[in-house]
Every structure is written in structure tokens, then in C-alpha cells.
Amino acid sequence: MGSRHLVHDEKSDGKLYLSQKLAAKEKEVIEEALRESQGRVFGPSGAAAKLGIAKSTLDSKIQSLNIDKKRFKANPRS
Numbered sequence: 001m002g003s004r005h006l007v008h009d010e011k012s013d014g015k016l017y018l019s020q021k022l023a024a025k026e027k028e029v030i031e032e033a034l035r036e037s038q039g040r041v042f043g044p045s046g047a048a049a050k051l052g053i054a055k056s057t058l059d060s061k062i063q064s065l066n067i068d069k070k071r072f073k074a075n076p077r078s
Helices: 016-034 049-051 054-064
Strands: none
Touching: 016 049, 016 054, 049 054
């Protein structure tokens, strides 16, 4: 009986697993909400409100997905 390895390098075998696809899509959606809210996470026009989730949940997701929310802040010089 052969053993199956549970850890795969997705680049070497060409597979993209469901968890990776979901994380990529979640990151895309969060970044779009941050773009629309100009980097604001909370408040009535913040990304958390746009996504319908708690600020603490969004903060946690931003951290776990390595999103730099500062890059979405409006440039005051514009």
C-alpha cells in the first residue's frame, strides 16, 4: 500500500487546493472593500460594515491574510 503525502507544493504539481482558492478570493474581496473605504476598517463607511462583519473579525482576517491596509488609505496630497 502506498502512502499519500498530505503536504503538497501547489507549484510543483499544478494543484490549487480549495483552502488556497478561498483564501485568495477572501483576500481579493477584503482588499476591494478596503479600497472602497479608503483603508477605513470600522465606522459606517468602513470595510467591516461593507462586508457585514465585526471590526475584530476583519482585523483578524487582515492580519492572517497579510494585507497591508495602509496602502488603501487616501493620499492627502491628491
